[in-house]
Amino acid sequence: MKSSFMREVRVEDAVGMQLGHDLTQIIPGQFKGRLFKAGHIITEEDIPRLLDIGKRHIYVMEIPVGFLHENEAAERMAKALAESQYIEKTEPYEGKVTLKSAIHGLIKVDPTLVHRVNQIEGLALATLTSNQVVRPGQPLAGVRPIPLIIEEEKIAAVEKLSHLPAITVKPFMKKKVGVVTTGSEVLTGRIKDKFGPAVREKLEQFDSELVEQRLVNDDLESIVQEIRYFLDRKVDMILVTGGMSVDPDDRTPGAIKASGARIVRYGTPMLPGSMLLIAYHGATPILGLPGCVMHDPFTSFDVFLPRILAGETIEEADITMIGYGGYYTC
Numbered sequence: 001m002k003s004s005f006m007r008e009v010r011v012e013d014a015v016g017m018q019l020g021h022d023l024t025q026i027i028p029g030q031f032k033g034r035l036f037k038a039g040h041i042i043t044e045e046d047i048p049r050l051l052d053i054g055k056r057h058i059y060v061m062e063i064p065v066g067f068l069h070e071n072e073a074a075e076r077m078a079k080a081l082a083e084s085q086y087i088e089k090t091e092p093y094e095g096k097v098t099l100k101s102a103i104h105g106l107i108k109v110d111p112t113l114v115h116r117v118n119q120i121e122g123l124a125l126a127t128l129t130s131n132q133v134v135r136p137g138q139p140l141a142g143v144r145p146i147p148l149i150i151e152e153e154k155i156a157a158v159e160k161l162s163h164l165p166a167i168t169v170k171p172f173m174k175k176k177v178g179v180v181t182t183g184s185e186v187l188t189g190r191i192k193d194k195f196g197p198a199v200r201e202k203l204e205q206f207d208s209e210l211v212e213q214r215l216v217n218d219d220l221e222s223i224v225q226e227i228r229y230f231l232d233r234k235v236d237m238i239l240v241t242g243g244m245s246v247d248p249d250d251r252t253p254g255a256i257k258a259s260g261a262r263i264v265r266y267g268t269p270m271l272p273g274s275m276l277l278i279a280y281h282g283a284t285p286i287l288g289l290p291g292c293v294m295h296d297p298f299t300s301f302d303v304f305l306p307r308i309l310a311g312e313t314i315e316e317a318d319i320t321m322i323g324y325g326g327y328y329t330c
């Protein structure tokens with residue numbers, strides 16, 4: 001491609017000139033990456049290396065007024081879309097900036113904004129989806145203009161979008177959690193409790209703490225009493241385990257309701273974890289956890305727990321919409 005903003009120069013004549021764009025080398029099985037960075041000043045020693053990757057000519061950039069080089073455009077897009085203490089940006093590389101999480105947190109992406117950016121011809125923004133747990137250093141998104149130079153007004157249009165940033169990461173809060181474990185078979189010691197250790201481990205992954213676990217019989221009043229015990233102690237969240245199904249001894253949903261909590265939804269369109277219940281007593285979340293949470297590594301509880309620990313309040317629509325993509329194995 002030869003365009004008006006680039007001058008083509010023979011490699012042998014290019015010593016002392018500035019390379020207009022990143023140059024990629026690929027040696028199958030060994031290396032794929034940038035051999036020379038845009039802006040690099042060509043030296044005598046570079047000539048054989050350029051010839052080795054098949055470059056007999058290079059472009060020297062002459063950017064017209066009103067245009068930006070791909071690297072500068074990518075940097076400006078990244079800043080506009082994801083400026084945050086919790087997000088790191090790489091140096092532009094082959095016209096692309098990668099956004100990485102600086103923390104262990106919950107990614108939030110505004111799909112409408114992503115779509116708006118990508119409707120601008122010549123811009124590409126690819127992201128993860130919202131509500132996933134991300135680790136420090138984990139890539140979240142990549143931005144790049146498609147052409148080597150791009151109209152500045154397109155980048156300015158991104159910068160002027162309302163409701164920016166489009167990509168954020170929320171840190172987890174350290175919460176104190178009370179657990180009420182139902183089941184006569186556990187209370188009487190017929191079987192060993194497996195819920196406590198499973199829930200403790202899930203909470204500790206987010207630096208939250210299981211402060212106390214109380215075992216209780218399968219009767220409604222006793223369960224309500226234990227929920228009140230934790231409400232009085234002002235824990236940040238209450239988890240009631242077991243008794244979530246349809247047997248006559250499954251009293252947990254009724255007890256959560258009888259405690260005065262507002263039921264957001266009993267029943268969650270995800271497998272496993274369909275019998276999950278989410279409720280709030282004032283601002284305190286109360287969750288009814290079905291049996292599968294004990295043994296299954298990823299259930300509906302694992303979808304909503306990180307969101308609650310990141311400070312979100314779960315609404316009914318958050319629950320009803322997870323069925324699309326909510327089938328794992330059960």
Ligand SMILES: Nc1nc2c(c(=O)[nH]1)N[C@H]1C(S)=C(S)[C@@H](COP(=O)(O)OP(=O)(O)OC[C@H]3O[C@@H](n4cnc5c(N)ncnc54)[C@H](O)[C@@H]3O)O[C@H]1N2
Nearest residue numbers: 183186192193194195242243244245246250275290291292
């Ligand atoms: N007819 C239907 N049956 C079931 C349904 C349904 O909709 N219709 N839902 C199924 C789903 S999904 C799940 S999950 C379970 C829900 O089970 P529960 O939460 O009601 O659990 P329990 O009945 O209390 O116990 C089930 C099983 O797990 C043992 N258990 C309970 N708690 C503990 C504990 N703390 N430590 C160790 N083991 C525990 C308990 O002894 C039972 O063996 O229902 C399906 N069935």
Ligand code: MOO
Nearest residue numbers: 273274275290292
């Ligand atoms: O609540 Mo059940 O897990 O769907 O297995």
